[in-house]
Structure formats: structure tokens, C-alpha cells
Amino acid sequence: MKKNLLRVSAMSFALCICFGLASCGSDAQKGAPAAKAASTPAKSADALPNYRYVDLDTVLSKYNLAKDYNEEMLRMQTNMESEVKRHENSIQSFASSMQKKMQNNGYLSEESYKADQDKINNMQANAQRSVATLQSNFENAAMTAQKTVNDSIEAFIKDYNAKKGYDAILFKAATLYINPDLDITSEVVEGLNARYNKVKK
Numbered sequence: 001m002k003k004n005l006l007r008v009s010a011m012s013f014a015l016c017i018c019f020g021l022a023s024c025g026s027d028a029q030k031g032a033p034a035a036k037a038a039s040t041p042a043k044s045a046d047a048l049p050n051y052r053y054v055d056l057d058t059v060l061s062k063y064n065l066a067k068d069y070n071e072e073m074l075r076m077q078t079n080m081e082s083e084v085k086r087h088e089n090s091i092q093s094f095a096s097s098m099q100k101k102m103q104n105n106g107y108l109s110e111e112s113y114k115a116d117q118d119k120i121n122n123m124q125a126n127a128q129r130s131v132a133t134l135q136s137n138f139e140n141a142a143m144t145a146q147k148t149v150n151d152s153i154e155a156f157i158k159d160y161n162a163k164k165g166y167d168a169i170l171f172k173a174a175t176l177y178i179n180p181d182l183d184i185t186s187e188v189v190e191g192l193n194a195r196y197n198k199v200k201k
Contacts, residue, residue, distance in 0.1 A: 087127035
């Protein structure tokens with residue numbers, strides 16, 4: 001089962017988006033009288049509040065940019081695991097050959113044994129450096145991917161809300177319960193993919 005390597009912190013990201021979109025909603029309503037709230041008739045019980053929500057898990061699983069990055073991260077992870085295994089096999093093979101050589105009195109001098117011991121130590125050190133480099137590259141790529149996806153979603157949401165004029169757009173994970181009629185996840189995913197596919201062409 002594929003792991004979603006671009007899973008973000010929904011709560012912190014949600015707060016960032018909520019505050020940003022609250023200001024967008026305010027901008028969209030500039031010019032309205034200060035006493036608007038007092039003069040506006042009460043909403044009917046069936047009217048929806050002026051905010052909506054998005055299911056971030058669904059967005060990340062269906063947004064093509066996030067899916068492409070996730071596949072790239074999985075490839076990097078697989079390559080890293082293969083490299084670790086290659087080093088392990090090489091070191092184990094050489095260690096086994098040293099053991100057999102010792103058992104068969106193959107070391108005719110202390111110098112020859114020390115040379116092999118130095119060699120396996122170097123193999124281990126090289127393996128550690130190689131794996132550390134791969135791990136660092138993987139972590140940097142994952143952070144870049146996550147930031148790119150987050151920035152892309154945030155930018156789209158702000159553009160989207162500039163047209164819709166909602167007071168806030170929340171993430172579902174940041175709520176205990178929210179009316180399903182307020183869900184705009186499908187619209188957001190469709191809009192994100194339409195924009196991303198246009199850029200890719």
C-alpha cells in the first residue's frame with residue numbers, strides 16, 4: 001500500500017488558510033456599510049453560513065501535483081532502500097570472506113589481516129556517507145514538494161475565494177462536525193487539476 005508522503009499538518013495549515021481567507025472575504029466585502037450586520041434581516045434556518053470547508057486528505061489524494069510528487073518520493077525511497085541493501089550485501093559478503101579466510105589460516109601476516117580490516121571499515125564508512133546523502137536528498141526533496149503543494153493549494157484557494165467571497169474556508173480535519181452541504185472539496189480538486197494540467201501542457 002502506497003504511503004502518502006506529502007501528508008501535511010492539517011491543523012496548522014488550516015489556521016494559515018483560515019486567517020488568509022478571512023481577510024480575502026473582508027476585501028471582497030469592502031465598501032459595505034458599517035452597520036450592515038445590524039440592518040441585514042436574519043437568515044432563514046435553511047440558509048447556509050458564508051463559509052465552506054475542504055477535506056485535505058481528499059485533495060492530496062486527487063490533486064495531480066501532489067500525486068506526481070508522491071510518486072517521485074516513492075521512487076526516491078525505493079532507490080534509497082535498494083542502495084542500503086546493496087551496501088549491506090557487499091559488506092556482509094566481504095565479512096564472510098574474511099571469516100572463511102581466518103578459519104582456513106589464509107592470513108599469512110598481521111599486515112594482510114589489517115589490510116582487509118581497513119577495507120571493511122572503509123566500506124562501512126562509505127556506506128554510511130552514501131546513505132546519509134541519500135537520506136538528506138530525500139528529506140530536502142520531500143520538504144520542497146510539501147511546500148510547493150501547500151503553496152499551490154493556498155494560492156488557488158485565495159483566487160477561488162476572491163470570486164466566491166466566503167468569510168472563511170476551513171479544513172474538515174480542524175472541525176468536530178460541519179454541515180456536509182458546506183463541502184467544496186470537489187470544486188477545489190477540479191480547479192486545482194485544471195490549472196495544473198494547463199501548466200503541464
